Amino acid sequence: MEKFTNLTGVAAPLEIMNVDTDMIIPKQYLKTIARTGLGKGLFSEMRYDDDGNDVPDFVLNKPAYKDARILVAGDNFGCGSSREHAPWALKDFGIRCIISTSFADIFYNNCFKNSVLPIVLPQEDVDKLMDDASRGANAIVSIDLEAQEIRGPDGGVIHFEIDPFRKHCLLNGLDDIGLTLEKADAIDTFEASAQAERPWL
């Protein structure tokens, strides 16, 4: 996995609650057998009109946000399906960090597998960053994962919490499967005892 250490870029405000995975990447894009190339489908039903042209009012179509690297969003971002196509699409578009008051469980997990950082903050901090983000190209925000800090355009610093194991994996770009396979002996032992206790399985 690609490492995640520091990120500096434009933050885009998406002031919608319950942004679901159907909004992030509609089903017609799920027919792919690849992980890449999904950026074009990101938010497509809000981003394009019926003829496939950009909707000028949609935040990521505005010139100031075309190169956004960070998304500041409403509560419960990523609710809905387990489709990992959602973080794949965000990442392919260039977004590596999403900030909200809360995330849906599966989406949150999926982000960490793809070097995308979801940050949970209290409402007042999200409001502040939403306000910063609304300043367009001037809304340059920096994320320092090691220090667990977000630095806003006015120099203000917001601290964020993150699970230490997930942080370690992101900072070092670790592959979960590789880590688990180091515990192959423990899995063997578990399998043998479970087989004895629950032989019908």
Added chain:
Amino acid sequence: MANARTLYDKIWADHLVSEDKDGTALIYIDRHLIHEVTSPQAFEGLRLSGRTARAPEKALAVVDHNIPTIDRSQGISDPESALQVETLAKNCAEFGIEYFDESDKRQGIVHVIGPEQGFTLPGTTIVCGDSHTATHGAFGALAMGIGTSEVEHVLATQTLIQKKEKNMRVTVDGVLPDGVGAKDVILSIIGEIGTAGGTGYVIEYAGTVIRGLSMEGRMTVCNMSIEGGARAGMVAPDETTFEYFRSRPRSPQGADYGQAVDYWKSLCTDDGAAFDTEVRLDAAKLPPVVTWGTSPENVVSVTGSVPDPGTVSDQAKRRAMERALDYMGLKPGTNMSDVEIDRAFIGSCTNGRIEDLRVAAAIASGNRVHERVNALVVPGSGLVKAQAEAEGLDKIFINAGFEWREPGCSMCLAMNDDKLKPGERCASTSNRNFEGRQGYRGRTHLVSPAMAAAAAIAGHFVDIRDWR
């Protein structure tokens, strides 16, 4: 009681391979269900890293999301869908995983076929690259939806890295009014806790109403745990559960069955076990429910009306309601029973099982689908379809003007040709009313099978309690 444990605590403990000091754990996965949409990149990942499937016999694959529900002898016309299905077949052959293809009579929605086959069992850990895996919790299993990277992780290691969630119990006591069923119960629960109310929790559903539900009804409830934000939902196994597994193709037989039942009985939550959150609902107060918006928490009684955002003080919530009403083309104050529909969809992993079809057929019998309405009935599996046909339900539906289709996910997520046109309004037994879910700019109202069938006939929502 200090040592009293919940159903979730027990299954977790029985599957714990290792646990670090910070609570990061490795849990063993007993059963892995696979479908065509969320698996290709996982198999590709295994290939690229030269890894194999650790326990292919613990996986079962089926095609469901992408396939047509009409004549399958013609194959799949959409080349991308066809490639995805073909890829699943190849991957299963290469990694040694059993696969039900589109011509197999056991084919169907992954969450319908798992229990049908007895692949799903109480006390097991079950995963699938699909959020509605929560369905299997109805049997007292810990069943979770996972992403594609985790599908690859389970294939390679038969484990998942997780931290334990908190315990929530939702108790529904009392007696459900006639016409109010499992779908109304779960929609009411989501209305109560909200779509993020279950985030960070595993929910155990309890109470006399849940105990009284059939396995089909319990699956409907657990299925939508994800719409309440929970990692999983579950019901303690009991006689209803044990009976269900007496004669399934893969369920334990003979002495194994007796030993398994003893174990399953031991899983029930101990008296005095602590839950981090408790929610209670009084069944007698539950009405037939219809959703009015674009989030499953947007529920209202069929006798109610479209709510007014103007009465909501929270700015973000008000904006969300206004956006939803604009999308749905609804005005505040409109009676739900005056809302006219264009389409009806009966099916999905929420409501595509035999009991659902029986309820809908009883409403349809002797009636005609409204002339404006196109109504689809899509059985959850080939075996559900065969059972329904043996009972003559297909004839009832067809005579009433419903279309009778081949099994699959169909218009629940509209990956195949079954989709709403822009602006069309649908009474749907599925699980999500998100924008565009059933088709670009389509408008979805979530309801029970009885309510969907009645709406198809009347052309608008009707209170099923008053159905003639």
